[in-house]
Amino acid sequence: MHECKLYVVSGENYHPDRGLLEVMEAAIRGGADIVQLRDKASPKRELLRKARAMRELTRRLGTLFIVNDHPDIALAAEADGVHLGQDDLPVASARQMLGPDRLIGVSTHALPQAIAAERAGADYIGAGPVYPTGTKPDRPAATLSYISEAARAVRIPFFAIGGIHPGNAEDVLAAGASRLCAVSAVVGSPDPEEACRRLRGYIDRRQASRPPSPSAAARARLTVNGRAVETPAATLLELAAEYRLADRRVVAERNGEVVPRASWPDVPVREGDRIEFVHFVGGG
Numbered sequence: 616m617h618e619c620k621l622y623v624v625s626g627e628n629y630h631p632d633r634g635l636l637e638v639m640e641a642a643i644r645g646g647a648d649i650v651q652l653r654d655k656a657s658p659k660r661e662l663l664r665k666a667r668a669m670r671e672l673t674r675r676l677g678t679l680f681i682v683n684d685h686p687d688i689a690l691a692a693e694a695d696g697v698h699l700g701q702d703d704l705p706v707a708s709a710r711q712m713l714g715p716d717r718l719i720g721v722s723t724h725a726l727p728q729a730i731a732a733e734r735a736g737a738d739y740i741g742a743g744p745v746y747p748t749g750t751k752p753d754r755p756a757a758t759l760s761y762i763s764e765a766a767r768a769v770r771i772p773f774f775a776i777g778g779i780h781p782g783n784a785e786d787v788l789a790a791g792a793s794r795l796c797a798v799s800a801v802v803g804s805p806d807p808e809e810a811c812r813r814l815r816g817y818i819d820r821r822q823a824s825r826p827p828s829p830s831a832a833a834r835a836r837l838t839v840n841g842r843a844v845e846t847p848a849a850t851l852l853e854l855a856a857e858y859r860l861a862d863r864r865v866v867a868e869r870n871g872e873v874v875p876r877a878s879w880p881d882v883p884v885r886e887g888d889r890i891e892f893v894h895f896v897g898g899g
């Protein structure tokens with residue numbers, strides 16, 4: 616997930632003369648590394664048929680595949696995950712259905728929603744709409760200032776979405792996004808592969824020109840309470856602070872060993888560590 620940079624969401628009304636799979640395959644060949652089936656019109660059985668076809672395509676091409684709105688379809692089609700909006704199922708319910716390994720993405724329109732999604736255990740968020748868009752005409756633009764806020768405050772991957780096309784992608788990246796998501800600019804393009812290649816080019820050039828931040832360079836990949844995460848934290852205390860647990864009544868285990876709280880500042884967290892924070896339940 617962390618490697619994914621260009622997310623393309625389907626929208627068959629944008630290409631009435633071409634098939635879903637043809638267009639999504641072109642997008643993937645152009646550089647989309649995560650794709651979503653978003654279809655508000657089909658009955659569920661038809662949706663499942665499309666989801667299974669997209670699963671087959673994405674398996675063949677090695678791309679992540681997400682189903683919009685429906686955890687049951689995501690499960691039945693063996694998708695990599697589901698995308699949920701603010702009015703869709705909450706993350707906890709979807710997590711119960713999908714288990715710990717499938718991805719859950721959440722739409723967010725402002726920073727408090729992003730922080731709530733992160734705390735609820737989302738794997739990534741969509742941030743937007745950055746610009747007004749005909750794909751979601753009733754949703755006001757969150758603007759580039761939300762992208763800058765998210766870049767400063769959100770730790771899980773976020774995809775800027777909404778009205779993004781090759782002509783404004785550099786502005787969105789300059790505001791702090793490192794991942795982009797598009798519907799109409801790709802699937803409504805006469806050449807979806809080329810549209811993706813252009814978006815991907817901006818993302819990759821921007822990434823190459825950003826000096827690696829010391830914290831990014833030092834990020835360790837850990838498992839925290841069963842979930843794979845990346846963190847700049849160097850010690851158990853810093854990790855607890857990142858999860859806002861430093862002042863809470865929790866017990867910490869590192870690789871199966873309980874670590875006394877007094878040692879948290881001195882215990883390093885390293886690549887591959889398994890950390891458990893266990894909450895006390897009840898009063899006292």
Ligand SMILES: Cc1ncc(COP(=O)(O)OP(=O)(O)O)c(N)n1
Pocket residue numbers: 622624651653683684698699700701702703720721722723740741742774776796
């Ligand atoms: C990656 C991504 N981000 C946002 C959305 C929008 O989801 P939602 O707000 O639930 O709206 P609908 O797409 O369901 O109309 C998305 N689908 N994907």
Ligand SMILES: Cc1ncsc1CCOP(=O)(O)O
Pocket residue numbers: 722741743744745747748749750751776777778779796797798799800
């Ligand atoms: C589904 C969704 N959620 C927020 S904006 C949006 C639509 C993005 O579509 P487009 O890339 O065509 O503006």
Ligand SMILES: [Mg+2]
Pocket residue numbers: 683684698699700703
């Ligand atoms: Mg939705």
